[in-house]
Amino acid sequence: MSRIHAIDGVKMIAIISIILYHLWPHIFSGGFLFVNTFLVISGYFAASKLEQLTFEHDFRKLGQYLIKTLDRLWIPLFWITLIIMGFLLYFNPSLLGTLRGDIISSLIFTSNIFQLASERSYFADMAVQSPFTHLWYIAIHVESLIASVIIILVTNYKPIRREFKVLIWMIIVLGSHLTYIMMYDPNSDPTNVYYGFITRFSSFAGGILVYYFEPFFDRFMNEFDYALKQTSMMVLTMLMLLVMVGLSLVITDMDPTTYQVWLSYFNIASMIFVLASRYQDTLVERLFDNKIVSYFGNATYSHYLWYYPVIVFGSRYIRAFDNVNVLHLITFVAVLCVSYVFYLIIEKKLLYIPFLTQLDFKKDFNWVKSHPLRINNLLFPMFLALFVVGIKASGNNKPLALVQLEYNFYQNQPNVGNLVYPEMEYMSVVQGDLIELDEALETVL
Numbered sequence: 001m002s003r004i005h006a007i008d009g010v011k012m013i014a015i016i017s018i019i020l021y022h023l024w025p026h027i028f029s030g031g032f033l034f035v036n037t038f039l040v041i042s043g044y045f046a047a048s049k050l051e052q053l054t055f056e057h058d059f060r061k062l063g064q065y066l067i068k069t070l071d072r073l074w075i076p077l078f079w080i081t082l083i084i085m086g087f088l089l090y091f092n093p094s095l096l097g098t099l100r101g102d103i104i105s106s107l108i109f110t111s112n113i114f115q116l117a118s119e120r121s122y123f124a125d126m127a128v129q130s131p132f133t134h135l136w137y138i139a140i141h142v143e144s145l146i147a148s149v150i151i152i153l154v155t156n157y158k159p160i161r162r163e164f165k166v167l168i169w170m171i172i173v174l175g176s177h178l179t180y181i182m183m184y185d186p187n188s189d190p191t192n193v194y195y196g197f198i199t200r201f202s203s204f205a206g207g208i209l210v211y212y213f214e215p216f217f218d219r220f221m222n223e224f225d226y227a228l229k230q231t232s233m234m235v236l237t238m239l240m241l242l243v244m245v246g247l248s249l250v251i252t253d254m255d256p257t258t259y260q261v262w263l264s265y266f267n268i269a270s271m272i273f274v275l276a277s278r279y280q281d282t283l284v285e286r287l288f289d290n291k292i293v294s295y296f297g298n299a300t301y302s303h304y305l306w307y308y309p310v311i312v313f314g315s316r317y318i319r320a321f322d323n324v325n326v327l328h329l330i331t332f333v334a335v336l337c338v339s340y341v342f343y344l345i346i347e348k349k350l351l352y353i354p355f356l357t358q359l360d361f362k363k364d365f366n367w368v369k370s371h372p373l374r375i376n377n378l379l380f381p382m383f384l385a386l387f388v389v390g391i392k393a394s395g396n397n398k399p400l401a402l403v404q405l406e407y408n409f410y411q412n413q414p415n416v417g418n419l420v421y422p423e424m425e426y427m428s429v430v431q432g433d434l435i436e437l438d439e440a441l442e443t444v445l
Contacts (some may be wrong), residue, residue, distance in 0.1 A: 001217045006237060006277035007041060008297025009288030010270075013241070014038060015300050017248050019307045019335055023328040030251040030258070033266045035137055036203040037244065038300075040270040042141055043148065043207025050149060051211070054156040062149075069145065071359040073138060073301075074107075079346050080305045080357070081107060082383060084131050085390030093393060100394035102132040109143065112136035112195040120191070131309035136195050143197045144204035152208075162212060163214075169209040175263050176202030186256035193259060202264075207273045217275060233279035240273040241284070302343035303335065353379045 014034035021031025046069075053062040081103055088096035105114035115136055151172070155165055180199040184190060193199045221229050247266060251258050277284070296303070314331035321327040345351045353376050354364040367375055438444060 002280070004277055004285070005288040005293060005297075006280075006284050007274065009284070010241060010244075010273060010277075011041065011300045012036060012288075012293055012296035013245065015296065015303045015307070017245075017306070019311075019332060021248075022308065022311050023332060024325075025253070028248060029253065030248040030262075032253060033258075033263065034244070036263065037270040037273075038137070038304075039141065039144065039200070039203035039265060040207040040210070040274060043144065043204035044210050044274050045207075046145055046148060046204075047152070047208040047211035049155070049192060050152045054149075054152050055159075057156075060148045063301070065358060066145075066149070070142070073109075073142065074359070075357060076305055076342070076346050077135070077138060078107065080309070081132075081340070082387055082390075084309055085394070086386055089386075089390050089393055091429070096390065096393055097395040097397045099130055099132065100391065100396050102135075103391065103394060104365055105137070106132050106135040109139045112143075112197065112200075113137040113139070113441050116192065117196050129315065131312045134304070134308035137304070140195075140197060140200050141204070143419050144201050147197075147201065148204065148208060161412075162215065165212045166209065166216070169205055169212055172205045173202050173209055173267075174201075176205060177267075180263065181260055183186045184256075184259045186260075190259050203267050203270070206267050207274065210271050210275050212273060214278065230279060230281055233276045234283050236276040237273060237279075240269045240276065243269045244273070299339065299343040299347065303349055305340040306339045306342060307335045310338055347427060352376060353383070355380045356383060391415045 017028060017031035017034045019031075020028040025031075049065055050062075053059075053065060085096065085103065088099075101114055101118065102111070105111045111132065114135070120133075149166075155168060176198060180202065182191050183196070183199060184193045221232070224232070244266060246296045247262060247269075251262050279285075311331055314327060314334065318324060318327060348358075349357055351357070352367075354368050355361065356379070358364070371377065
């Protein structure tokens with residue numbers, strides 16, 4: 001499949017919109033929705049490979065594909081985790097002491113599950129920011145990929161017509177959307193549906209649906225002459241792009257209609273964009289055919305990994321700036337710069353460290369044997385030691401900022417004398433049990 005520059009273009013717009021949403025949420029209030037677009041694109045490209053490998057029952061190549069995909073995701077993920085741990089170990093060990101669960105769940109692609117289990121809010125956790133919060137998306141991506149492999153394996157166990165595959169994936173997409181709507185409570189925080197695999201699977205599954213549907217769409221479009229077909233695809237691609245950008249500027253993250261309506265519409269717009277963008281001889285394709293767009297298309301993952309940690313670090317200096325927009329502008333530039341360096345060194349593999357730059361230990365062992373005196377062979381035990389020390393120094397302590405918020409809330413409650421401060425609730429229960437025991441046994445415990 002030849003490179004589609006329009007998809008590179010929408011990936012560039014998506015990652016920039018997500019960054020701007022976190023820096024200027026009052027302007028780019030719906031930028032977070034572009035996460036759906038990333039999942040749709042990922043599902044579309046994964047489907048073409050998975051369909052081929054599962055249809056041919058080539059399980060060896062299927063395993064190689066999955067390992068290669070996990071390699072591309074996990075190696076940069078491990079490096080950013082290692083860098084942040086090293087930074088916090090030296091500059092902010094108290095924050096590191098609250099992040100063990102975040103670190104481990106991120107590295108095993110279960111960050112979204114950990115966030116839900118911890119009852120954390122993606123939209124209201126600003127006082128206790130974790131530099132790993134945004135990695136819930138990587139977990140959703142991997143979980144969706146694994147689920148899709150299983151479903152496609154089942155549908156290809158015995159050959160069935162493509163029409164039935166379209167129907168199956170349409171039911172999956174609709175089912176996930178309906179689950180989203182049913183689980184969402186307009187009177188509560190939307191995090192329970194925002195982090196959920198079942199509710200977010202609709203985006204990835206939507207990309208797979210596009211892949212199975214495209215031959216029928218192409219057959220319909222071939223009824224028209226070339227000029228009309230290309231013009232229609234250009235208009236459709238541009239229209240969907242404008243719809244997505246427009247929605248990202250007008251909807252908000254706490255509006256009930258966002259979760260009841262606009263998330264589904266954003267998925268549909270992303271799916272139509274991917275479907276139409278395959279017709280490459282259009283103005284939109286030529287517009288995005290340049291080196292800057294191609295770079296963002298390739299480096300989007302590095303930008304996603306780094307945008308939130310840099311924003312969290314930058315927010316610590318908010319009191320040093322009279323104009324917060326200046327800080328946000330500096331942060332935005334810092335995100336682009338840090339991500340660029342990380343992309344070159346880690347994703348482009350300009351730095352080779354055995355056992356830390358790929359998931360191919362056989363090649364790593366051969367390298368070490370062939371280059372026994374190379375200094376980069378020593379970096380693996382050094383970084384491994386840093387990781388072990390960082391994990392040991394980490395913990396699951398409650399952040400001090402959250403304790404202070406809870407205590408302030410406790411102090412401002414009516415009848416405060418009759419309430420138990422959350423951190424002393426267990427002590428209060430024990431004290432009550434002892435009083436009851438004293439009364440029963442006439443003791444003074």
